């Protein structure tokens with residue numbers, strides 16, 4: 597159906613992302629899979645400083661972040677396209693920077 601999980605890109609933050617095949621959109625699976633991955637990541641593996649990126653117009657993806665309790669941390673960009681970055685502000689007491 598797709599994936600939801602974490603990628604260590606070598607920085608301070610751990611990247612959290614998800615993607616479903618189009619046939620599976622709109623059924624609640626994106627949130628269900630991501631919330632489960634977040635729970636396992638934190639409670640089984642002790643992951644911290646988890647962030648997620650999205651194009652701002654990707655309402656479904658941003659909504660998944662919000663429903664998992666993530667908040668807007670700041671702006672970023674990929675190939676000149678603006679991105680929003682969400683995470684858990686309490687993990688960034690000095691503020692998050694790209």
Ligand SMILES: CC(C)(COP(=O)(O)OP(=O)(O)OC[C@H]1O[C@@H](n2cnc3c(N)ncnc32)[C@H](O)[C@@H]1OP(=O)(O)O)[C@@H](O)C(=O)NCCC(=O)NCCS
Pocket residue numbers: 598613614615616617620621622623624625626627628649650651654655656657659660663
């Ligand atoms: C983003 C993606 C994972 C969403 O998965 P999904 O299973 O369709 O999402 P869900 O059904 O779990 O919905 C989660 C929330 O987003 C909302 N939502 C989902 N798609 C939406 C859309 N196109 N427009 C507006 N809201 C949307 C849902 O209503 C739900 O919010 P609610 O509970 O308040 O009603 C899926 O569309 C996808 O894989 N897209 C392509 C890849 C991608 O964009 N990946 C993310 C890169 S950052």
